[in-house]
Amino acid sequence: MAFPNPIITAALTGPVATKADNPGLPGSPAEVAQSAKAAYEAGAAVIHIHLRDDQGNMTTDLDVARRTVEAVREVCPGIVQLSTGGLDFPYEDRMRIVEAKPAMATLNPCTMTFGSAEFRNPPKQMQQLAARMIELGIKPEVEIYDTGHLGVMLDLVKKGLLLEPLQVSFVMGVRGGVAGDPTLLAYMVRELPPGTSWQVIAVAKANLPMTTIALAMGGNARTGMEDTLLLEPGKPAPSNAALVERLVGVARALHREPASVDEVSERLHLSPDLVKRG
Ligand code: KMH
Numbered sequence: 503m504a505f506p507n508p509i510i511t512a513a514l515t516g517p518v519a520t521k522a523d524n525p526g527l528p529g530s531p532a533e534v535a536q537s538a539k540a541a542y543e544a545g546a547a548v549i550h551i552h553l554r555d556d557q558g559n560m561t562t563d564l565d566v567a568r569r570t571v572e573a574v575r576e577v578c579p580g581i582v583q584l585s586t587g588g589l590d591f592p593y594e595d596r597m598r599i600v601e602a603k604p605a606m607a608t609l610n611p612c613t614m615t616f617g618s619a620e621f622r623n624p625p626k627q628m629q630q631l632a633a634r635m636i637e638l639g640i641k642p643e644v645e646i647y648d649t650g651h652l653g654v655m656l657d658l659v660k661k662g663l664l665l666e667p668l669q670v671s672f673v674m675g676v677r678g679g680v681a682g683d684p685t686l687l688a689y690m691v692r693e694l695p696p697g698t699s700w701q702v703i704a705v706a707k708a709n710l711p712m713t714t715i716a717l718a719m720g721g722n723a724r725t726g727m728e729d730t731l732l733l734e735p736g737k738p739a740p741s742n743a744a745l746v747e748r749l750v751g752v753a754r755a756l757h758r759e760p761a762s763v764d765e766v767s768e769r770l771h772l773s774p775d776l777v778k779r780g
């Protein structure tokens with residue numbers, strides 16, 4: 503079976519971990535940009551970012567968002583995907599981030615328990631965010647944390663708030679969401695509209711097995727310090743690039759060469775104005 507080249511995404515920071523958890527975690531827009539460059543050079547076409555200010559604190563500040571997008575674009579052509587997720591900020595602040603005009607941004611369709619926290623995605627505001635992304639030409643990546651989220655996503659398609667081709671993540675292994683179980687992945691993949699681009703995001707212990715399974719099934723995969731802080735059991739990842747190298751190694755072992763930025767831009771119909779060509 504011939505699969506398209508896999509889209510490899512590097513999730514550099516995440517909303518939770520700090521340098522105390524792993525000193526290799528980037529902690530400012532400048533460090534994020536350097537980490538993005540190394541991840542891009544290791545084979546990631548998409549760079550998923552939760553904002554950090556100059557002190558390394560999590561933020562939704564629009565100026566930091568603009569500076570971060572600019573800093574990454576200056577050093578590499580990796581496709582910038584800003585997160586509109588995050589557990590500690592009001593939804594209005596999370597929504598505003600898209601005004602920095604990344605090529606892609608995440609759209610989390612449902613509210614849920616997320617570990618010991620509450621992840622709020624109220625339907626009305628979530629739909630406003632989807633509409634704003636269409637206005638700005640930003641490609642949403644829809645984050646599916648459980649089987650029921652699929653129906654909510656398909657309703658957005660029917661309402662014209664999500665445009666095909668869809669870009670979907672199955673987020674596995676979060677406490678409160680779907681477990682890292684291959685049979686559940688197979689079920690969710692079967693429910694997708696034809697032509698959907700899908701990837702697995704799997705956290706902690708589920709990270710390597712579930713992303714490997716996704717690549718073997720013909721899907722795409724994400725890695726990076728947002729998803730796992732370890733390169734091997736007990737061994738901290740020295741960098742995001744090291745995690746990307748490991749995932750690219752898995753893809754190549756399956757005879758799948760990572761997709762280039764140009765290829766991803768074409769497949770996902772990204773706005774040419776928002777992508778720096780390689
Ligand atoms: N934090 C991950 C489990 C987002 O940033 O909007 C899912 C994620 C979604 O990366």
Ligand code: ZN
Nearest residue numbers: 516585587728
């Ligand atoms: Zn994220």
